[in-house]
Amino acid sequence: MSKNNYPVLKGSRLFRPNEKVYINKSEELQEYCNVMHRHDFIEITYVISGQGIHIVGQSEYEISRGDLFIINYDVPHSFFPKPGSSQTPMSFNCVFMPEFLDASLFSSIHFQDITSSFLFKSLFPEEQMPTPDLRLSGTEFKEIGDLFGKMHTEYKLMKKGYTDIIRAYLIELIVKIFRYMEPTSKKNSSSQSTALVQRAIEHLRLNYSSDIKLEDLAMKSFISKNYLSRLFKEVTGTNFSDYIQKLRVDEACRMLRQTDMKVTDIAREAGFNDMKFFYEVFKKITGETPGDYRKM
Numbered sequence: 274m275s276k277n278n279y280p281v282l283k284g285s286r287l288f289r290p291n292e293k294v295y296i297n298k299s300e301e302l303q304e305y306c307n308v309m310h311r312h313d314f315i316e317i318t319y320v321i322s323g324q325g326i327h328i329v330g331q332s333e334y335e336i337s338r339g340d341l342f343i344i345n346y347d348v349p350h351s352f353f354p355k356p357g358s359s360q361t362p363m364s365f366n367c368v369f370m371p372e373f374l375d376a377s378l379f380s381s382i383h384f385q386d387i388t389s390s391f392l393f394k395s396l397f398p399e400e401q402m403p404t405p406d407l408r409l410s411g412t413e414f415k416e417i418g419d420l421f422g423k424m425h426t427e428y429k430l431m432k433k434g435y436t437d438i439i440r441a442y443l444i445e446l447i448v449k450i451f452r453y454m455e456p457t458s459k460k461n462s463s464s465q466s467t468a469l470v471q472r473a474i475e476h477l478r479l480n481y482s483s484d485i486k487l488e489d490l491a492m493k494s495f496i497s498k499n500y501l502s503r504l505f506k507e508v509t510g511t512n513f514s515d516y517i518q519k520l521r522v523d524e525a526c527r528m529l530r531q532t533d534m535k536v537t538d539i540a541r542e543a544g545f546n547d548m549k550f551f552y553e554v555f556k557k558i559t560g561e562t563p564g565d566y567r568k569m
Contacts, residue, residue: 279349284314284370293373294439296421296428299352299364306361309351316344316368317446318352319421323362326353336362339414341407341450365421367443374444407453420446470508473501474516481520482544487513521545522558529567536563 287295287302299306309328320340327336329350336352344350354361409417424442427435473490491501505513525543528534537548540563545551555563 280308280310282310282312284312284368287314287368292436293370294428294436294443295366295368296424296439297366297368298425299361299366302366307351307353309349311347311349312344312368313346314368314370315346316342316366317450318342318344318367319365319417320362321364321418321421323360325355325358325360325362327351328353338362339409341409341417343406343450365418365425367421367424367446369443373440407450409453413453417446417449420449467508469501470505473505474509477517477520481517481524482542485517517544518554519558522555525551525555525563526559526566529563539563 284293284295289295318341320336320338322338324335324337326333327340327342327350329344329348335355352361352364420442424439424446427438427442476490477485487502487505488498491498502513505516509516511519521543525539525545528539528542529536532539534542540548540551543551545554552562555561555566559566561569
């Protein structure tokens with residue numbers, strides 16, 4: 274089944290007014306247990322008891338106490354009981370939008386670690402072996418469980434400043450996830466950096482006509498804007514802005530050659546809202562005006 278056929282659970286369905294975070298136990302949102310779905314937010318799930326099956330896209334694997342998963346935007350998934358059992362594993366779920374976190378944090382060394390399995394697995398789940406992002410036991414299991422428990426309590430009690438406390442706990446959680454993953458996060462830094470940029474390029478090619486901002490891509494990737502900009506330049510040899518303008522001009526050239534559309538309509542269709550800027554960029558890249566290019 275195409276992922277587009279799965280129901281989408283939207284953050285607006287879960288978040289309280291003017292909030293960008295939601296904390297629950299799996300038993301508190303039963304309608305999405307055992308149902309494959311996608312969502313428009315980031316979800317960190319931590320299994321605290323029981324055993325079961327986790328299906329992510331086309332992959333299926335067994336899960337148990339201490340397993341932690343990072344599920345990114347638009348990835349079909351769900352948890353199911355093991356065959357012969359009626360009980361779905363119990364888990365904590367932390368659901369949030371990237372903007373819930375302070376963007377300035379993404380310039381720290383922890384959030385800049387592009388080699389982290391946390392980042393790589395959350396962005397490219399289809400390229401991973403079917404295993405949890407982390408499998409914890411002993412003191413690590415308790416440490417992460419305590420953090421989820423504190424966030425859940427704050428969310429339920431809603432005392433003054435509770436969202437700020439949840440934000441602090443979430444930052445602590447993410448940093449500790451980086452720490453636990455660090456021993457295996459240094460192995461494929463070059464290939465993972467290239468993969469991140471290639472995925473960004475794919476996104477640009479599919480959405481060049483929309484208002485794409487580098488900071489939006491960076492925030493979703495848990496890295497700083499400057500860091501993603503540097504990676505982009507290292508991999509492609511050009512900066513983010515020039516790359517997307519080249520994509521737009523290439524599309525404008527195609528329409529000039531293959532259609533009778535007006536130049537103003539072509540510019541708009543290619544993603545340019547300012548005609549003066551369109552003419553400047555087009556001339557800079559092609560050496561011709563749109564009218565002269567069409568006559569060639």
